[in-house]
Amino acid sequence: MPARSGASSSSMHTSTSLGSSWFDGSPSRQSPSRLVHRPRRETLERDSPSRQVQHAEFNLMLNRSERSFYERLDLNAAEQAKDHEEQLSKAALEHERVQRCAKLEIDRLLLQQEQEKQAREEQQRLDIERLSREKARQEAEAQQRRLEMKQREEQAARQAAERQRQQQEVDARLKAQKEQLDAARRQQSEREEVARKTQEAVAAAEKARNQQLQQPPLQQPQAPKQLSAIVPQSSALAVPPTTQHIPGAAGLEEIHAQYLALHQRMKGFWGPFSKEQKNGGPLKVATGEIRRQIRLRLGQISTTREASKAAIMAIRKDCFDMALSHTEFTIDIRPFIISHPIPPLQDKAQAQVPKLLLYAFIIFTKLLIKQIDSEVRSGKGTTIQEIGLVAASLLADPKYTWMGIPMTDIVMAKYHHTCPILFGIKGNMNTPEGKARLGWKADHTTNTYNESMIGLGCGFAALSLRQFSGKNPAIPITQYWLAVASICNTPAENLYAGHYMVLKGLLQHFARKFLGFYGAQARGVLRKATVDLPARAPQGIKDVASILAVLKDDWAKNENINLD
Known part of the structure; x- marks a missing residue:
């Protein structure tokens, strides 16, 4: 490019357009040689040849100077253009760098904003969780305080209720004691009246009893000698004759206390004795076998008479006969007898019986009551009659008595x-x-409780309403009469559901047998039990008392017993 510019300049200054180039050219593009005064052509033509040569050389020198000048101008322009391009490149690179930096800064700012946002959100979340935990803690503490306050209130209420209950119990005991004292005084004053009425009823009772004796002996109780009544009211039931004196209320309580004391003595013997044998005592095998056999045989009793016979034979042989054979360990039996007078003895040895026999009677009694309770819950009232037969037969067996006295008091x-x-x-x-x-x-x-009372009443009837050929019943028949009469003559204010349940158990399956023993007197008792007693039941137990009224219709329908 400089060469071309130089050639161009040389041609321009050698052409005829030199004057226009001078006037039209830019001052910066004008060569300094152009400013030198050149001689006019006409002058040159008049000069000498040497002078002309000098002028030619001078012109050549001017041309070379001008070409060199333009070459330098072109070179400077090229360098300036190059510098300009470099500066543009640097500016572009700087622009790109600034853009990158700006973008990075923007990204950094965006990232910082996002991080700050996340940090704020995380802090908000932590604050919310902290506030939630604080709120939950405060609510839990408030709930705990409310619970503790409620518990304190409930405890205070329970304590107040307990104090009130204790006060009521104290008041009730005082009232009951007062009522008992009043009743005792009233019954004490009435006892003489009872005795007088008893003597008046002897003649009529003896006559009715003699009429019953005309029937076969197995269906008749023994002949009476004395008669008593439970209460001195005109509607009270006269008790059929018995060889024992019938005590008043105070006497009943005394006898009851004696039997409860006997029950405690039974527990005092049975508990330590059983524990001793279980811990390796000499009778461990025998006591275990007796307990298992009695439980097994009582559970095998059914309405089939053969099953009852097999059960009583097994109990006698495997339990009571075995107990009689262990005479090496004995006990004084007299503390376990209440209802019979103790005969005179030559020495204390005569009062000894095998400990195992006493254990057998106690465990038999316990399992007997439990089996009766189980049978009544399953609705097997007739099976209870067979269980009572087995128990009554065992108690009446002379082999297992002491000097003719049966172990009835244990039962x-x-x-x-x-x-x-x-x-x-x-x-x-x-x-x-x-x-x-x-x-x-x-x-x-x-x-x-009601089921248990029904079962116990039924079991007592099965035990006492018996008569065996050739031997006296262990529990006199009069005990059955006394039980029925005592309930029928109970004042209305002392009647509860249990009385009606016990009476149902005593009568439901035994009306026919009761009539067989006492005839017209028994019919009057049955009517009083099923008509009069439900009619005077307290208001709260009218529905329970109606179960006795139903018995009257059942007997009429199923057993042809008419009480009207």
Whole structure:
């Protein structure tokens, strides 16, 4: 490019347009040689040849100078263009760098904003969680305070209720004691009246009894000698003759207390004795076998008479006969007898019986009551009659008596403990003490208590309403009459559901047998039990009392017993 510019300049200055180039050219493009005064052509032509040569050389020098000048201008322009391009490149690179930096800064700012946003959100979340935990803690503390306050209030209410209950119990006990004292005084004053009426009833009772004696002997109780009544009211039931004196209310309580004391003595013997044998005592095998055999055989008793015979034979052989054979360990039997006078003895050895025999009677009694309770819950009332037959036969067996005295008191003590209603014992079912007096246990409910009373009444009837050929019954028949009469003559204010349940058990399956023993007198008792007693039931137990009224219709329908 400089060469071309130089050639161009040379040609321009050698052409005829030199004057226009001078006037039109840019000052910066004008060569300094152009400013030199050149001689006019005409002058040159007039000069000498040497002078002309000098002028030619001068012109050549000017041309070379001008070409060199333009070459330098072109070179400078090229360098400037190059510098300009370099500066543009640097500016572009700087622009790109600035853009990159700006983008990075923008990204950094965006990232920073995002991080700050996330940090704010995380802080907000942490604050919310902290506030939630604080709120939950405060609510839990408030709930705990409310719960503690409620517990304190409930405890205070329970304590107040307990104090009120204790006060009520104290008041009830005081009231019951007062009522008992009043009743004792009233009955004490009435006892003489009872005795007088008893003597007046002897003649009529003897006549009726003699009429019953005309029937076969197995269906008749023994001849009476004395008659008593339960209460001195005009509607009270006269008790059929008995060889024993019938005590008043105070006497009943005294006898009941004696039997409860006997029950405690039974427990005092049975508990340590059983524990001793279980821990390796010499009679461990025998006691275990007796307990297993009695439980097994009582469970095998059914309405089939052959099954009952097989059961009683097995119990006698495997239990009571084996107990009689262990005479190496004995005990004085006299503390376990209440209802019979102790005969005179030559020495204390005559009062000894095998410990295993006493154990057998106690465990037999316990399992007997339990089996009766089990049968009544399953609705097998007729099976209870067979269980009672087996028990009565065993108690009446002379082999297992002591000097002719049967071990009846052991069974009676258990009955006094579980069913005091049978023996004229009164109580208030609205107090714990009154419930206990009427046979209520800690694990009883209303339903289980009623079922238990029915079963115990049925079992007592099966035990006492018996007569065996050639031997006296262990429990006199008069005990059955006394049980029925004591309930029928109970004042209305002392009647509870248990009385009606016990009476149902006593009568439901035994009306025909009761009539067979006592005839017209028994018919009057049945009518009083199924008509009069339900009619005077307290208001709260009218529905329960109706179960006795139903018996009257059932007997008429199923057994042809008409009480009208």
